[in-house]
Amino acid sequence: MLWPYSFDDFQLDIVGFLAILGEGSVSITAQVAALSNLFYLPRLIPAPQALLIPARKDTLEPVKANVTGIHSGNVKDHLNHVGYVLLGEDMASYTPAVTARATGPLTYVAVLGCGFSITLFIASIVFGDGMSMLATILLSLLSTLVGVANKWQLKLARPASDAKDGDAVVRYPNGSYLVVKCSEEVARELFFAPEEIEYAVKKTSTYRLIALIGTLLLMLGVIALANARLELQFAWAGAYILINIAQWIAAALPLRLHWDLSCYEVTERSMRPQGPESNNFTQALAKAIMFAGTADWVRKDTGAAPNSEVWDQWLQEADDAVKEITHEPRGELIDPVFSGLEQVAWSRCEGKMGCNQAGD
Template identity: 50%
Template sequence: MSGNTNTTVAFPGNENWAVWWWNGLENFQLDIVGFLAVLGESAVLANAQVAALSRLFYLPRILPAPQALIRTTRLTSLPSSEGKVTAVASGNFKEHEDRGQKWADFVLRGQRKRTPSNKSDNVPPSLVRAKATGPLTWVTLIGFMEALALFIASIVFGDGMSLIATILLAGLSTIVGICNKWTLELAQPPKGKRENPKGDVVIRFANGSFLIVKCSEHAARELYFAPEEIDYAVKSSAVYRLLSLIGTLMLMLGIVALANAKLYLQIAWAGAYIITNIAHWTAAALPQSTHWDLSCYTIYEEHLSTGPTNGNFTEALWKAILLTQSIKWVRPGGAAPQTKLWDDWLQEALTKAKEAAGVSKMGTVKDGDVCWPSVGGKMPPEYKIWTVPKWDAKKEWDRMNKEWSDEAFPAAG
């Protein structure tokens, strides 16, 4: 290739080498600050549903990625999860969240709290809601204080475009709140029914661990099986779509106004969006138990004498059978293959479990005890320790497997 160019190539150490910063603050460009308004979508969506349970969701505030919450259609249920939940008695089945150690067994006992005016479990004393003093409350208040500060700063510095951006973008969060505000309607038992039978459930996770929840049938249906209903404040789909359209226009016009604000106000806006994105990301990284208020339930953990951990899946399954005194839940939950070998082993495990029925003692919390994460290690002053008898479940399965193999494939001789 021929021809001359006027391009000078500079390398580090060369006399033409220099680092460019900017030609004075007045020439510093921040036109791209509007893009900060639409970043952070995953952090906002992580806790969007629980945040919308609180009335604070109506507050005008700086909200990152508001476009994530002005969809054309709304969710009709809570997100599904991965754990296999099976009722011990009825065999009801549903999928839930995957968590816990590998090949572990945990026991939780839970019930609805009762009020002096309600001595039965037929009517819930309170609803599942967002924590009033949880992390999402502080995230919302941070966004509100930022919007208030930017509104005042826009007036003080006489920046009309920043003032318009504040009104539109902060007001958009209120539109989002109106669109998404909802209450959680849990299934209720039949009126007038005073019977409250046991409704113990077994949750089998993909990693081979089991969680046995000992509760009433009403609590089990409410928490695990009956479909939860999302009751939106704005029930009309047409009204919701109209508000979503208005919100979309407010977002676009707000970003245009922000791009034409004074430099100092754009810097303030950039800082506000960075701070609120950090706040939302931090809230999204926290466990879900820090956001949900489940104070309407009393939940505590019970221990096994051998501890929660096991050496293999067969041992974990055997302890789950011991705690439930049943194998009716094993097939619906897919906890064991449907073979003659496993049928025989399950019957043997149930026999051993029946022999050890009712063997438990009261215990105290000890240092180093492994607690189920969702409970946060909360224990009552006295709780049960389930005594696990000495029976090698895996060794018994191996023995049965060998006998079955010898019968099916006899050695030549």
């Protein structure tokens, strides 16, 4: 049986293959990573080919949900990505206020990759390995080139100066409701206006030229790496394994850890004692109507309730009952969804809403 009995018997001719592994985890955080200036940092990155696609995305990835404006009448069949990160995952201005976190998980991954590049460059000089040094330069500069090609900022729409309340109701496919009390400016940014991506490199032809150069750097870097000393190939293999692990961990973390949404102030409101959970659809809808302050939005969202005379009568009764609520009974919020934020708890449903018994 053939086994490597000495160090010289090891063969790592395909160590360059490790440089292109990890495309899935890179793709998940690719857009938010390109918001940070650290994206320009020369460093080792796993699967750079995932960032050298022929065409870039023009918008952020939306999430399936129904969003209805309580006062504006706007209706959308999806939830914008920023709104999902801010509100939906765990439960305003014309200039870009939303960006990547300066000290988020991707920051540490970028610094780690830069540290590996510096270490491998120094090791290549110490061992006198020109091919390893060339591979370090090519594969590290590739990340800077990728940063230039993909750097972008979020362009949010600016509402008219006379815009008023922009309260909205988000209905998820699983039957959950999220009532958002906000201004029209915030509602357009989070829910109704398109999330347009404004790239630093605007011309498609320029981007494709940069992508071509990046692809050549990747191929030449892998060829140079295949001709490096065996000792340094082991170092390269370890570096790519560790950077892939770090990238995978960063991709597995909640999305809100990567985004800087400090421009929005969130106060959570819920209900005691049962909290946000409901026993059935009717109870959940009753709570949504109570927090919205009206039932008019239900018919704007065609799938929010069945279309029948019985339900029309129930909605009218719910609308009449919610208007009898004259104040918000306050209390301590138990088990908040958004931990660390200001919270307000309604101690009960007032009037004739009967949220605790709704649907019984």
